[in-house]
Amino acid sequence: xAATLPYVAFQPTSATxxxxxxxxxxxxxxxGNTIGNQFYLTNIAQRGSVHYDGRYFTKVPLLxxxxxxxxxxADTARNVKLxxxxxxxAFFVLGGQRFVPLRADAPDVPAGxxxxxxxxxxxxxxxxxxxxxxxxxxxxxxFVYKETGRLFIQxxxxxxxxxxxxxxLAILADHKAELQKFSRSNKLKFSASERELSATRLVAYxxxx
Numbered sequence: 001x002a003a004t005l006p007y008v009a010f011q012p013t014s015a016t017x018x019x020x021x022x023x024x025x026x027x028x029x030x031x032g033n034t035i036g037n038q039f040y041l042t043n044i045a046q047r048g049s050v051h052y053d054g055r056y057f058t059k060v061p062l063l064x065x066x067x068x069x070x071x072x073x074a075d076t077a078r079n080v081k082l083x084x085x086x087x088x089x090a091f092f093v094l095g096g097q098r099f100v101p102l103r104a105d106a107p108d109v110p111a112g113x114x115x116x117x118x119x120x121x122x123x124x125x126x127x128x129x130x131x132x133x134x135x136x137x138x139x140x141x142x143f144v145y146k147e148t149g150r151l152f153i154q155x156x157x158x159x160x161x162x163x164x165x166x167x168x169l170a171i172l173a174d175h176k177a178e179l180q181k182f183s184r185s186n187k188l189k190f191s192a193s194e195r196e197l198s199a200t201r202l203v204a205y206x207x208x209x
Contacts (some may be wrong), residue, residue, distance in 0.1 A: 020060070021090075022053060026072050026081040035137065036145030038130050040064040041095045045074035051090035064094055066130040066147065069112040102159065109159045114152065117200055119208035122172070123154040124200055151196055153203065162199055165190045172206050179206060
């Protein structure tokens with residue numbers, strides 16, 4: 001997990017006022033008796049960068065709400081958080097990870113921000129989200145945030161979800177034999193906990209062929 005970076009109070013300038021401060025106020029909707037939070041990595045704003053409304057801004061205090069799929073600007077000078085307008089975001093970088101917006105091209109593929117795990121002629125992306133479940137914790141009803149992730153491969157602009165090795169090999173069939181050999185020799189596994197790392201290694205190898 002990336003460490004939270006210290007930052008000075010964000011001071012809007014004439015170059016940023018009309019762009020970054022164009023969103024509406026973000027209000028924390030967290031209920032009492034909540035375990036966890038709705039944000040990516042941490043609920044403390046981190047220095048990040050965002051390509052927004054045609055300009056690239058760096059060292060901006062940001063949070064990413066995974067439940068709402070919403071990028072938040074923490075204007076610490078005015079002690080207010082703003083919801084950036086998703087349609088104006090070309091990409092953003094937070095915690096050293098790059099996120100890009102993608103449109104849905106199939107009913108089972110959600111539109112929104114995807115973490116770009118691997119770039120190249122074939123791209124590997126992860127769709128991060130959080131949901132709230134109700135659980136009894138120490139005899140009290142609690143609301144628990146749980147993160148989920150879906151893995152996608154993008155070829156020729158089309159997104160396809162990857163859940164197992166066979167589904168990945170079916171898409172990268174032109175080098176199936178080499179990929180099978182690579183997977184066996186490196187003992188790649190596609191269980192839920194290892195799928196992302198294994199797919200990243202396999203797609204990186206494919207892109208090198």
